Amino acid sequence: xxxxxxxxxxxxxxxxxxxxxxxxxxxxxxxxxxxxxxxxxxxxxxxxxxxxxxxxxxxxxxxxxxxxxxxxxxxxxxxxxxxxxxxxxxxxxxxxxxxxxxxxxxxxxxxxxxx
Amino acid sequence: xxxxxxxxxxxxxxxxxxxxxxxxxxxxxxxxxxxxxxxxxxxxxxxxxxxxxxxxxxxxxxxxxxxxxxxxxxxxxxxxxxxxxxxxxxxxxxxxxxxxxxxxxxxxxxxxxx
Numbered sequence: 179x180x181x182x183x184x185x186x187x188x189x190x191x192x193x194x195x196x197x198x199x200x201x202x203x204x205x206x207x208x209x210x211x212x213x214x215x216x217x218x219x220x221x222x223x224x225x226x227x228x229x230x231x232x233x234x235x236x237x238x239x240x241x242x243x244x245x246x247x248x249x250x251x252x253x254x255x256x257x258x259x260x261x262x263x264x265x266x267x268x269x270x271x272x273x274x275x276x277x278x279x280x281x282x283x284x285x286x287x288x289x290x291x292x293x
Numbered sequence: 294x295x296x297x298x299x300x301x302x303x304x305x306x307x308x309x310x311x312x313x314x315x316x317x318x319x320x321x322x323x324x325x326x327x328x329x330x331x332x333x334x335x336x337x338x339x340x341x342x343x344x345x346x347x348x349x350x351x352x353x354x355x356x357x358x359x360x361x362x363x364x365x366x367x368x369x370x371x372x373x374x375x376x377x378x379x380x381x382x383x384x385x386x387x388x389x390x391x392x393x394x395x396x397x398x399x400x401x402x403x404x405x406x407x
Contacts, residue, residue, distance in 0.1 A: 182336070209393060220297075220383050220397030221337070234392045269336065273393060281327070282395060284337040 182285035184270050190291045191260055198256045199288045203272030210253050211282060212245055214238065215267040224268075227253060260292045295320050297386050299398035306374050307406045314369040314401050316384030326367040327385040327395065328358055337383065343367065354378070379405045 183202045191197050203210050208229050213221035224243070226234045229250040239245075242260075247253040257264055267289050271282035298317045306312055318324055325344050329337040341352025348360040358369045367384060381402050385395040 211394065213395075218399070220385075220399050221395075223394040223396070226392045226394055234394065271337075281339065281342060282393075283339070284329075286334075286336040 182270055182272055182283055184268075184285040184288050186288060187286060188289050188291075190293065192293050193262060194259055196256065196258045197260055197290065198254055199268055199290075201253045201255070201270030201285060203251070203253070203270070204274075204283055206275060207272035207283070208250065208275040209273035209282075210247055211271040211273070212253070212255055213269040213271065215269055215287070216265075221269055224255075257290075260290075262292045265290055265292045295386065295396050297384050297396055297398035299382075299384055299401050301401050302399070303402045303404070305404040305406060308376050309373050312369075312371045312374045312378070312403070314382050314384075314403070316367045316369065316398060317365050318367065318384070318386045319365065320386050320396075325387045326358075326360060327387070328352065328356070328367075328369050329383045329385060329397075330354075330380050331383065331400075332380045340369070340382075374403075374405055376405045376407065379403055 185200045210227040212224040215221040223236050224239050225245050227247040230247050242258045245255045267287045269287045270285045273282050296319045300315050327342045328340040331337050340356050341350050343350050343360045351357050356371050360367050381400045383400045384398045387395045
């Protein structure tokens with residue numbers, strides 16, 4: 179098991195373009211989370227999946243953001259019509275089946291720069 | 294409102310000196326508490342966690358933390374800091390909610406002087 183992986187690690191895009199990030203959780207982890215981290219801040223919760231069901235979305239997740247986890251394994255986070263304020267590190271985390279203690283395992287993140 | 298406060302944005306200690314990073318939380322239910330460390334360009338690594346039981350918990354890399362319910366605190370300590378401990382440290386709180394999302398503090402950057 180190689181842990182949570184995220185691709186790409188870095189993405190530079192121009193304002194107005196669409197971007198998509200991928201997260202592969204640890205095998206058999208049924209919980210998957212997306213967080214956003216801006217410079218000098220702690221991660222902020224964006225959304226949560228249990229298997230393929232998206233069960234919670236933060237108010238931070240505007241209409242331009244959409245996340246999917248179609249088969250309950252990997253997940254994608256898409257940002258449409260990117261804005262400079264979207265520049266941040268996007269972190270994915272997964273958590274084992276059946277746990278109620280919320281221990282989450284984080285990936286290395288995707289750093290997005292919007293020019 | 295649920296929140297985590299890390300009062301110290303930046304701390305500098307000499308190598309070999311002891312370390313304490315402060316964390317205060319506000320959470321309406323039984324809190325689950327975590328400390329994560331993040332090195333530059335890296336993801337978050339779990340140092341230790343508290344769910345219940347003994348209020349002094351041991352973690353990796355020689356770190357420990359003490360849960361004090363009366364003070365709503367979960368401070369991280371290490372008796373002797375190594376240069377490799379220089380990183381950013383985040384305290385987080387979660388709970389027995391259906392989603393298990395974590396609420397993070399803004400982090401404390403640790404610098405270690407030789």
